[in-house]
Amino acid sequence: MITSFLAKALGRNIVIAAAILLALAALVPALNLLTAPDHALHVPTYVVSLFGKYLTYALLALALDLVWGFCGILSLGHAAFFALGGYAMGMYLMRQIGARGSYGNPLLPDFMVFLNWKELPWFWHGFDKFWFAALMAVLVPGLLAFVFGWFAFRSRVNGVYLSIITQAMTFALLLAFFRNDMGFGGNNGLTDFKDILGFNIQSNGTRSALFAASAIALALSLVITSGIVRSKYGKILIGVRDAESRTRFLGYRVEHMKLFAFVVSAMMAGVAGALYVPQVGIINPGEFEPANSIEVVIWTAVGGRGTLIGPIVGAIVVNGGKSIFTAAFPEFWLFALGGLFVLVTLFLPKGIVGTARQFVERRKEYRKAREAEAAAFAAEPQAAE
Amino acid sequence: MNTFVSNAKPTSILYLDGVSVSFDGFKALNSLSFVIEPGELRAIIGPNGAGKTTMMDIITGKTRPDAGEVFFKGTIDLTQKDETEIAQLGIGRKFQKPTVFESHTVWDNLELALNRNRGVFSTLFYRLTAEDKTRIEDILSTVRLVGRKDDYAAHLSHGQKQWLEIGMLLAQEPELLLVDEPVAGMTDAETAETATLLKEIAKTRSVVVVEHDMGFIRDLGVKVTCLAEGSVLAEGSIDFVSAHQKVIENYLGR
Numbered sequence: 265m266i267t268s269f270l271a272k273a274l275g276r277n278i279v280i281a282a283a284i285l286l287a288l289a290a291l292v293p294a295l296n297l298l299t300a301p302d303h304a305l306h307v308p309t310y311v312v313s314l315f316g317k318y319l320t321y322a323l324l325a326l327a328l329d330l331v332w333g334f335c336g337i338l339s340l341g342h343a344a345f346f347a348l349g350g351y352a353m354g355m356y357l358m359r360q361i362g363a364r365g366s367y368g369n370p371l372l373p374d375f376m377v378f379l380n381w382k383e384l385p386w387f388w389h390g391f392d393k394f395w396f397a398a399l400m401a402v403l404v405p406g407l408l409a410f411v412f413g414w415f416a417f418r419s420r421v422n423g424v425y426l427s428i429i430t431q432a433m434t435f436a437l438l439l440a441f442f443r444n445d446m447g448f449g450g451n452n453g454l455t456d457f458k459d460i461l462g463f464n465i466q467s468n469g470t471r472s473a474l475f476a477a478s479a480i481a482l483a484l485s486l487v488i489t490s491g492i493v494r495s496k497y498g499k500i501l502i503g504v505r506d507a508e509s510r511t512r513f514l515g516y517r518v519e520h521m522k523l524f525a526f527v528v529s530a531m532m533a534g535v536a537g538a539l540y541v542p543q544v545g546i547i548n549p550g551e552f553e554p555a556n557s558i559e560v561v562i563w564t565a566v567g568g569r570g571t572l573i574g575p576i577v578g579a580i581v582v583n584g585g586k587s588i589f590t591a592a593f594p595e596f597w598l599f600a601l602g603g604l605f606v607l608v609t610l611f612l613p614k615g616i617v618g619t620a621r622q623f624v625e626r627r628k629e630y631r632k633a634r635e636a637e638a639a640a641f642a643a644e645p646q647a648a649e
Numbered sequence: 650m651n652t653f654v655s656n657a658k659p660t661s662i663l664y665l666d667g668v669s670v671s672f673d674g675f676k677a678l679n680s681l682s683f684v685i686e687p688g689e690l691r692a693i694i695g696p697n698g699a700g701k702t703t704m705m706d707i708i709t710g711k712t713r714p715d716a717g718e719v720f721f722k723g724t725i726d727l728t729q730k731d732e733t734e735i736a737q738l739g740i741g742r743k744f745q746k747p748t749v750f751e752s753h754t755v756w757d758n759l760e761l762a763l764n765r766n767r768g769v770f771s772t773l774f775y776r777l778t779a780e781d782k783t784r785i786e787d788i789l790s791t792v793r794l795v796g797r798k799d800d801y802a803a804h805l806s807h808g809q810k811q812w813l814e815i816g817m818l819l820a821q822e823p824e825l826l827l828v829d830e831p832v833a834g835m836t837d838a839e840t841a842e843t844a845t846l847l848k849e850i851a852k853t854r855s856v857v858v859v860e861h862d863m864g865f866i867r868d869l870g871v872k873v874t875c876l877a878e879g880s881v882l883a884e885g886s887i888d889f890v891s892a893h894q895k896v897i898e899n900y901l902g903r
Contacts, residue, residue: 269774496775499757503750510748513709514821515736516767524769 269491278490281573282483285319289479293472309468313543314587316475318580320540323482325563325575326489327532332561333570334493335525336505338423340557341430342533344437345405347551349534351441352404354454354547355388356397357465361458374456375449385447394461401538402531409530410523417519417526422508431554438552453548460542471543478539482576485532489572492528501525562601566608568615577616657684659723662825662855668707668717669879677703678714679879685825690851692866693859694890695876696900701859702745704876705827709742710735721825737767741823745830747810751803755794755813758802759785762817784820792816792846808839815846826856832865844868863891863901875900 292307292315299306324346331337363370367377371384390396412433416426444450463470492498503511504518512518541547550556559582567578582604590597612619658664663685670678678700685691695701706712707719710732719727727735736742750758763781766772789795792812797805802813811831818826828847832840844865850856860866866873866887873890875882877900883893890896 492773495773496760497769497772499750499753499761500772502752503761506750506752507748509711509732510744510750511761512732513736513742514762514767514817515733515764517733520769 269495274487275490275494277573278486281576282486285479285483285486289476289483292479293476296472297468309471312468312471312475315580316471316478316543317540318583319475319478319482320536320543321560321563321583322576322579323478323485323536323539324533324560325567325579326482326485326572327529327536328560328564329569329572329575330489330492330529330532331522331525332564333572333575334498334505335501335522337522337526338427338561339430339526339529340427340554340561341432341434342529342560343556344430344434344552345409345530345533346537346540346556347437347441347547347549348405348408349401349537350541350547350551351448351454351537352391352397352401352534353538353541354457355391355448356394357457357460357542358454359388359392360460361456364458365456373449373454375444375452376447379444387447398538401534405530405534405537406527409527413523413526414519417522420519431557434552434557435554438549438554441549441552449548451549453546453550454541455546455548457542457545465542465545474539474543478543481535481539485535486572486576488528489532492525493572497521497524559601562605564615566604566612566615568618568621571615571617571621574615574617581616657686658720660687661685661720662687662689662722663708663857664718664720664723665704665708666718668704668714668719670703670707670712670714676879678707678717680717681876681880682717683874683881683884685855685857687824687855688851690848690856690869690871691858692869692871692873692887693857693876694861694863694866694873694900695882698878699876699900700879701876702829703879705742705829705859708735708827709740736821736823739822739824741818741821741826743811743814743818743826743828743831745833747807747814749802749805749810749813749817752801754799754801755789755805756785756798758813759788759816759820762820764820764822788816788819791819791849793842808835808843811835811843812846815843815850819850824854826850826854828856828858830860831858832860832862840865841868863887 292312295305295307296309296312301308324342327345328339328342331339358373361373365374365377367374369377372381376384391400416429421429440446441448442451448454457465459465460470463473493501500511500516500521504521508518511521537551563578563582564575565578566582567576568574582601585600585604586597589600608615614622658666661684665684666682668678668681669676681700681704693701693704703712707714708727710727710730714728721727721735721738721740725738730738750761753761760777760781763784765775765781786795789798792815794809794813794816797809802810805813815828815831831847832843835843840862847856847858848869858869870887872885873887874884875890875893875896877895882899883890883896891901
C-alpha cells in the first residue's frame with residue numbers, strides 16, 4: 265500500500281528536486297564546517313542561516329500549493345499555521361534558557377517574571393521536552409486547521425469568502441498574541457534563545473544542522489505532497505477545484521476531501537515555522553501579520569501554482585530578491601514585490617515552473633505532429649501507386 | 650393527494666407527491682407529483698421555467714422542497730439526504746452543461762466516477778485493479794471514446810463531453826439516472842446516436858431524460874411527462890401529449 269503510494273509519488277522531476285535538496289543538506293554544512301573561512305568554496309554561516317530560512321519559506325509555499333494549487337482553496341491565513349509551529353518551537357527554546365535568563369529564574373521565562381507571574385501557565389508545561397514541542401508544532405496548527413476547516417467546508421464557504429475568513433483568522437490570532445495576558449510574551453514574543461537539544465543555537469554546527477534539517481524536511485514534504493496529488497485522492501482534489509458539484513454528485517464527500525488537504529497543509533506549515541524560529545532566533549506576533557500570508561501566495565504564484573516545485577523556486581527567488589533589494593534600495597522593495605506580482609499575473613500566469621513545463625509540452629506536441637505528418641507523407645506515394 | 654400516485658409508492662423507483670418549492674415568492678414547483686417505475690425510460694418536456702431543473706435539484710438533494718414527499722425505491726426519503734448520500738444511494742445526474750473534469754484525461758474521469766469506496770484514505774491508497782480496468786474499458790467502448798482515453802477532457806468536442814459525462818454516470822452504477830438535455834448542441838447524427846445510447850442504458854436501469862428536442866423524444870419512443878409552471882400538465886405517449894390541448898397552448902403552440 266505504502267510502496268504503491270511512493271512509486272506513484274516519484275515522478276522524474278520530483279526525484280531530481282528531492283535529490284538536489286538532499287545533496288544540499290549534505291554539501292552546504294560540509295562547505296561551511298570543513299573549509300577554512302578564506303577558502304574559495306567556503307560558505308559563510310550567515311549564508312547558511314539565510315538559505316535555511318528560505319527553505320522554511322519554501323516549505324510554507326509548498327504547503328499552500330497543496331490547498332491552493334490542487335484544491336482551489338486560496339488560504340490567506342497560512343502564515344498563522346507557520347507562526348503557531350514557530351511558537352511551539354519558541355516555547356521549547358525559552359524553557360531551555362532556564363536560569364540563564366536576566367532574572368535567573370530556573371522555571372519562568374523572563375517575560376513572566378517581569379509580569380510578576382508566580383507560576384508557569386498550564387499550557388507551558390511539557391515544552392521543556394523537545395519531542396513534546398515538536399509534536400505540538402504539528403498538532404496545534406493541524407487542530408486549528410481541522411476545526412476551522414470543519415466549519416468552513418461544511419457550510420460550503422468558498423472562493424473569496426473563504427479567503428477573507430482565513431485572513432480574519434490570522435488577524436484574530438495576531439491580536440490575541442499581542443496581549444501580554446495570553447502568556448506568549450506579548451508584543452516582544454519569544455527570543456534570547458540559548459540552545460537547542462543541548463547545542464548552542466549560535467554555533468556554526470547548529471546552524472548547519474538546522475539548514476540540513478530544513479532541506480530534508482522540504483524534500484520529504486515534497487515527496488509526500490507529490491504522492492498525495494498523484495493518488496486517486498489527489499485527482500479528486502483537482503476535480504473539486506475544477507468542478508466541485510460534479511464530485512459531489514459522483515458521491516464524494518467534498519468537505520472531507522478539502523479538510524484532509526487543509527489539515528496536512530497546516531501541519532507542513534507548522535513544521536516550517538518550527539524550523540524557522542531557531543534559525544532567525546525570534547518569534548513574535550508580527551508573524552501573524554495578514555500581509556505575510558499574502559506574500560506566501562505571491563511566492564507560490566511566481567513559482568507556479570499547482571506544480572509543487574514551482575512554489576519552492578518562487579519562495580527562494582522572491583526572498584533572494586528581497587534580501588538583495590532591501591539591502592540596495594530598502595524603500596522600493598514593496599513596489600518591486602507588487603510589480604513582480606502584476607508582471608507574473610499578466611505575462612506568466614502559470615508562474616516560472618508552469619511556463620517552463622508548458623513550453624516543454626508544446627515542443628513535445630509539435631514534434632509529435634511533425635512526425636505524424638512525415639509518416640503520412642511517407643505513406644502517401646505508396647497508396648497512390 | 651393524488652390516489653393514483655400514492656398507490657404506486659411501494660413499487661416505484663422514484664416517487665414525487667405534492668412537491669412544492671418557491672424562490673423569493675416565485676413558485677418553481679407547484680404540487681408536482683409523478684412516479685417512475687423500475688426500469689422505465691421517461692422523457693420530461695416543458696417550456697423554460699417549467700421547473701425541470703428544479704425537479705432534478707430536489708431529487709438529487711441540491712434543493713430542499715418546501716412541501717411534499719420524495720421517495721427513492723418506495724422507502725428512502727430523499728428530502729432528508731444531501732447530494733453525496735443520494736449519489737451513493739444510486740442516483741446519477743447529468744447536468745445541462747456538460748460537466749466533466751477538464752484537466753483530467755478521459756480515463757481518469759471514468760476512474761474517479763467508478764462506484765468504489767469514496768473515503769479519503771481508501772482513495773489515497775487506491776490501486777487500479779484488473780476488474781476496474783475492464784470496467785473502464787467497457788464504458789469507453791459504450792460511450793465511443795476508446796481512441797481518446799488518454800486525451801484531456803478539455804480537448805473533447807461538445808458531443809464527446811456529453812458522452813463522457815454519460816459514461817461517468819454509468820461508472821457510478823446508478824439505479825436511476827437523471828439526464829438534463831443530453832442532446833443540446835449536438836449534430837443530428839450525434840443526437841440519433843445518443844438516443845440509441847440512452848435506450849441501451851435504460852435496459853438495465855431507470856432513466857429520466859429532460860429534453861426540448863421533440864425529434865429526439867420521438868426517437869426515444871417512451872412515455873412523456875409535460876411540465877408547465879411547476880406541475881404536470883399531461884402524461885402519456887408522445888402522440889397523446891403533443892395532441893393535448895393544454896400542452897399545445899402552453900408549450901408546443903408558442
